[in-house]
Amino acid sequence: MKKFNIRKVLDGLKEQASSSASSGQSCTQENNLMQETLQSENFQLCKTVRHGFPYQPSSMAHDPVQKILAIGTQSGALRLFGRPGVECYCQHESGAAVISLQFLINEGALVSALADDSVHLWNLRQKRPAILHSLKFNRERITFVHLPFQSKWLYIGTEKGNIHIVNVESFTLSGYVIMWNKAIELSSKAHPGPVVHISDNPMDEGKLIIGYESGIVVLWDLKSKKADYRYTYDEAIHSVAWHHEGKQFICSHSDGTLTIWNIKGQGKPFQTITPHGKQPKDGKKPEPCKPILKVEYKTTRLGDPFMILSGGLSYDTVGRRPCLTVMHGKSTAVLEMDYPIVDFLTLCETPYPNDFQEPYAVVVLLEKDLVVIDLAQNGYPIFENPYPLTIHESPVTCCEYYADCPVDLIPALYSVGSRQKRQGYSKKEWPISGGNWGLGTQSYPEIIITGHADGTVKFWDASAIMLQVLYKLKTAKVFEKSRNNKEEKQNTEIVDEDPFAIQIMAWCPESRMLCVAGVSANLIIYRFSKQEITTEVVQLLEVRLQYEVNDMESPPEGGGGGDRGGGGDRDLPTPGAASPSPQTTGPPTHPSTSSNSSDGVRDNVPCLKVRSTPLKQSSGYQVELVVQLVWVSGEPPQQITSLALNSSYGLIVFGNSNGLAVVDYLQKTVLLNLGTVELYGSNDPYQRQPRSPRKTRQPSGAKMSRKLSLPTELKPDLDHRDNSFSRSRSSSVTSIDKEAREAITSFHFCETFARKGDSTITPCLYVGTSLGTVLAVALNLPPAGEQRLLQPVIVLPSGTLGRLKGSILRMAFLDNTGTFLPPAFELWYEPNAVGADSEERDKARKRRPVSVSPSTSQELQESQYAVVCSEKQAKVIALPSQNCIFKHSITETSFVLRADVVQMNIGNCVACFCANGHIMTLSLPGLRPLLDVNYLPLTDMRIARTFCFTNLGQAMYLTSPTEIQRITYSQETCENLQEMLGELFTPVETPEAPNRGFFKGLFGGGATSLDREELFGETQAGKASRGLAQHIPGPQGLEGMKGAASGVVADLARARIALDERGQKLGELDERTAAMLASADSFGKHAHDMMLKCKDKKWYQF
Secondary structure: OOOOOHHHHHHHHHHOOOHHHHOOOOOHHHHHHOOOOOOHHHEEEEEEEEEEOOOOEEEEEEEOOOOEEEEEEOOOEEEEEOOOOOEEEEEOOOOOOEEEEEEEOOOOEEEEEEOOOEEEEEEOOOOOOEEEEEEEEOOOOEEEEEOOOOOOEEEEEEOOOOEEEEEOOOOEEEEEEEOHHHHHHHHOOOOOOOEEEEEEEOOEEEEEEEEEOOOEEEEEEOOOOEEEEEEEOOOOEEEEEEOOOOOEEEEEEOOOOEEEEEOOOOOOOOEEEOOOOOOOOOOOOOOOEOOEEEEEEEOOOOOOOEEEEEEOOEOOOOOOOOEEEEEEOOEEEEEEOOOOEEEEEEEEOOOOOOOOOOEEEEEEEEOOOEEEEEOOOOOOOEOOOOOOOOOOOOOEEEEEEEEOOOOOHHHHHHHHHHHHOOOOOOOOOOOOOOOEOOOOOOOOOEEEEEEEOOOEEEEEEOHHHOOEEEEEEEHHHHEOOOOOOHHHHHHHOOEOOOOOOEEEEEEEOOOOEEEEEEOOOEEEEEEEEOOOEEEOOOOEEEEOOOOOOOOOOOOOOOOOOOOOOOOOOOOOOOOOOOOOOOOOOOOOOOOOOOEEOOOOOEEOOEOOOEOOOOEEEOOEEEEEEEEEEEOEOOEOOOOOOEEEEEOOOOEEEEEOOOEEEEEEOOOOEEEEEEEHHHHHHHHOOOOOOOOOHHHHOOOOOOOEOOOOOOOHHHHHHOOOOOOOOOOOOOOOOOOOOOOOOOOEEEEEEEEEOOOOOOOOOEEEEEEEEOOOEEEEEEEEOOOOOHHHHHOOOEEEEEEEEEEOOOOEEEEEEEEOOOOEOOOOEOOOOOOOOOOHHHHHHHHHHHOOOEOOOOOOOOOOOOOEEEEEEEOOEEEEEEEOOOEEEEEEEOOOOOOEEEEEEEEEOOEEEEEEEEOOOEEEEEEOOOOOEEEEEEOOOOOOHHHHHHOEEEOOOEEEEEEEOOEEEEEEEEHHHHHHHHHHOOEOOOOOOOOOOOOOOHHHHHHOOOOEOOOHHHHHOHHHHOEOOOOOEEEEEOOOOOOHHHHOOOHHHHHHHHHHHHHHHHHHHHHHHHHHHHHHHHHHHHHHHHHHHHHHHHOOOOHHHO
């Protein structure tokens, strides 16, 4: 019977105390020794920037003078893009889909119309755009919005077929309304349907063309308030476009036809075209095609006009990708797209609709991409997209974020990544080039690494709130491509889809060593090289990692070791002896081991097959070693839940719900392969019920579906926790937990004290488990250089450090002054060097790796402090005495998803993200709460899986499948953010209006203007119906647009606005004076006429 321990019970009671009480439990002596520099005023939480492709885009607009692009999404987000590095994210509060966007061209403002029938005016003259006005329609649904160039009157078409007019300056409705019944009168017996198009004649602002869904088009005279002409076609209309001379317009229809109309020819279209229809020989109508959703008609001064359209393919092209069609003269180019087209815009040289358009590019917004096509070059090549819009090229499955990296790292990754770029792009510069970069004060390098479902790993330069892809690594190249042999797949694979998906990554920035763990229970270790090599045979290790509690006395052959890849003496208490023979193999075809046994039970079979042919490896990351977990007696290997790498020791360690394995990647051998229980030896604190897992095993052909929606820290506890994060199990160490499976959840390599009371520090590996235990493993390394490659590494489990509530998430070490002690590392060297370079490499290898731990001669009372953070609490433990000196209960009702020990400018802290959405920081070593903000409720498991903290107050997560949201918890960064952000609006002169020409001026025919102010103003049009729409002023009011911008550019902009206003007022004064003069002239004339009339009359004639 187990001995009852009163001390443990008391410990447990203490741990259940509230956070306020627990954080105060500290040793006075320790508290006086270390002065904490970080205070709560050093922390503030705010969003910095959002990168990636706008998720679920719905609309787009372009300002041809400012050269900026706006994209609206189905969730009410706005993304604005200028030159590469200048982008901005805004959000409509309602979250309704953005159905239309209209720039006030060269005015620094944008109008957005939403699916909830609201219209908003955004001020873009400030670094963080804000809403100035909103208008919410109550009775009618908005279907189309049009704002003519240099006009302040916005036309809004509705589902009922009516058109309302809004003054953009005051955001009030005009009394002028075009009612559908007045527009069509008796031309149709039925309702014409919603308004699908509104635009004014390029040559006559007084004429408005209105397209109704049913196929009716009306040319409306604004002055006479009646329809001049009506054009009827028997197919529904999707879009309308003008020829710039205003004499013709083109309509696109639901049967795949285009109809061209002369404005004075009402009866029939001037021409009907079916771009993709087969023309029958007998003169009949061509076969109907899919709807043409949009058409644009753009003219050139010297050549044929361009007709650009989306859709319209024939129905027999089943499975064909979405297309954009460019018709230019007699040539028709069909450009296939990777995703469905949401919208497209033609970029033209002039903003004036009544001039030759001179189109030079087409921006195509796809469901998952943004493509810009060069119209000026033969073959219509696309521009190379400089924005970081390919984050989602394959779904992101994990992320890591590193701030303050070695300065030579980004140039090294960029140089190897630049060789991967595709050829055949347009040679011209990216056409969306507006805005100005911010004045970034952050100079340290930042790198984000994303792992993807197809096995790719991408490295991104994230310095100074920008994002640029540096290098892309394809890990799936290491494996054989799976054939369509279903039986073979079912035999070995443990996931239903994406067998190469990346699950966890470990990276050492200093040595550039990389290790990735995949969902198929495999590990790949990579070295960075600037030289190309061909690997004849991929080095392979196969590991049997099995969990048998009831067979602990006499583990079965292969229970943890076995003849292949097991490695290590299994006889405790000396389980650290090195494997006698290296575990490398030739081409991985081993009929003796990797096969099914005679009774059909799979044994020693890996989930994926490593390629047997030579592997050409270009410069960048090159495979050093592949480690695969194998099936054991019919049971599939468990997915890897934790991973760590140390370049100084040449070791990687990985764990899952069965146990852990330590691999020496220099000698290519397994050093240790243990079930979790065996780490404890005879000191196992849990009274586990001996049981055979075989009774509840999956059938031999079973698969696990890839639960990549779960963060890696949550994987071990799938039995105890559902996706909604609610669970009932107690994590308290004192409750006798009957769980037999204890998963490995975290690792930390360090130079510290292996056992209680040790006087010297040695290389160690600390292991954290899902039951809150921290265990130490001592590492006995041979001397550096040749000896390291020849002598064995001795690995020896050396007891527990302590226990916490919940799974262990993070461990770190501080010295006796509270300074962070990073793990030892080796500096990078060129692994494929030859000649003199190889001598340099050997010298580098013989040098003792960089270690920042205190020297072994130090014999202070307490030399180090271990910081351990679990799902529920954090502890600081003094070493080598192993006394807990500080303890803090982070959360009682929720649990921590991600915790990191991070370095700030003036100290260290623990940063935590909880499942209830709270972001917290705790001081070190005192664990005082410094920041606690309820940042975002955990609505999506993606956030839990991708949330990362890094040094200097930076953090990130995937806010949607396509976008990275970066945030800061540093007060200093929040204060400097305004300077760092780019400016979208820059003062640019509007191009001059086109010259009318002598003859047009003499005989008429040029553009005629319209006094919209007089026509739509309250004096003539009256007031709008009161209940039709509700005006909602923005938070800044009318002055916001004029005063919110900051910096020199803003001062220039304000000066320009003031001049404009002064000019406008002088113009108005001029107009009023002219009107008074005209009135006086008229009065004088009338008086003179009266005098002449009455001059010769007698008094009786009056």
